[in-house]
Amino acid sequence: MRAVVMSEPASGPDRTKVREVEVPHPGPGHVSIEVAYAGINFIDVMARRGDPGYVPAWPYVPGLEVAGTIRELGAGVTSLAAGQQVAAFTRGGGLAEVAVADVALVVPVPPGVALRMAAAAPLMLSTAMLLLRDVARIRPGESVLMHSASGGLGTAVAQLAPVLGAGLSVGTVSRPEKADTARQAGWQLAVTRDARLTETVRAAADGGIDVILDPLGTVLLEDDLDLAAPGGRIVLFGNPGGGHPGPLPPLARLIGGNVALAGFSMSRLTATSPGRAAAALQSALDLLAGKQLDMAVTEVPSLDEVPGVHQLLAEGRGQGKYVAAAR
Helix, strand or coil, X not given: CEEEEECCCCCCHHHEEEEECCCCCCCCCEEEEEEEEEEECHHHHHHHCXXXXXXXXXXXXXXXXXXXXXXXXXXXXXXXCCCCEEEEECCCCCCXXXXXXXXXXXXXXXXXXXXXXXXXXXXXXXXXXXXXXXHCCCCCCCCEEECCCCEHHHHHHHHHHHHCCCCCEEEEECCHHHHHHHHHHCCCEXXXXXXXXHHHHXXXXXXXXXXXXXXXXXXXXXXXXXHEEEEEEEEECCCCCCCCCCCCCCHHHHHHHCCEEEECCHHHHHHHCHHHHHHHHHHHHHHHHCCCCCCCEEEECCHHHHHHHHXXXXXCCCXXXXXXXXX
16 A cells, blocks of 8 residues: 655655555554545654654654544454444554554544545544633633644634634734635634734733633743733643743742643543543534534645645645545
8 A cells, every 4th residue: 555654854855755565454442444535734744853752663654633434443343334434543654545543533424524524623623622622611702812823723723713602713823924824714813923912912802812722832931921811721732843842931920810821732632531532523523514614624636745745834834734635
């Protein structure tokens, strides 16, 4: 079968090729999936450059979310059937014609949901659901701000926030030309992350922001603290630059501002609490089936185009969510 293979750590796409590899077979409690579409994510770039903890061994087949058809059942699997359409979290190996997943992280795709959309749900819609509903515990009418708002996850949060009853939504972007993309994704206000960031947001959100979602490590944590409303919640859930994040604020800063600071990792959640991850995926797919969400995704026509998309993401030039056709 064909798969995207990273041969060794690299800053560019030259060590990523589509190759013929052996078809994987599921062990006990796992299934194999004929992949129709696989999600492409910035975490693939972090794996490509060799950030610690993302690649168990080289060469490595990236890809952490897929949608397709059950091919083979491992021993003990009775909840699914061959030929059934599913979406799944994978622990690598998703950017291939066949992938293996833990049955606890596989969810049937409801009727009416296209597989290209279902492939974007595990790491995009499910993460948005968990961030807003479970971690930040957003309440009706509360404002939400997210950094890197023009990407795939930013698009998901922009669409999901009003479904959960949020009020004002503010997305920040790295460059002015990305603001239109963020607005088209559903953000009511799109702000460039420049020297006037806090001033601009405060003018729009009198009293501060209730929920701040920050995938940029600790780079903007001081801005987050300045923007948080009393009772606000800041959620940190990424470290795109790699390396060691900066220090967290002193306790007095949090207590004095009545601000809560939380962390989130989808990869750790799938490893330690797969049921919660699968439940979020089921909720996201149900919203798509009920037409409460209508997500835009960019379809990459083949696995051969994936290394180029990885480079777009690495250079900060990606727009929205990408999924690759595996066949």
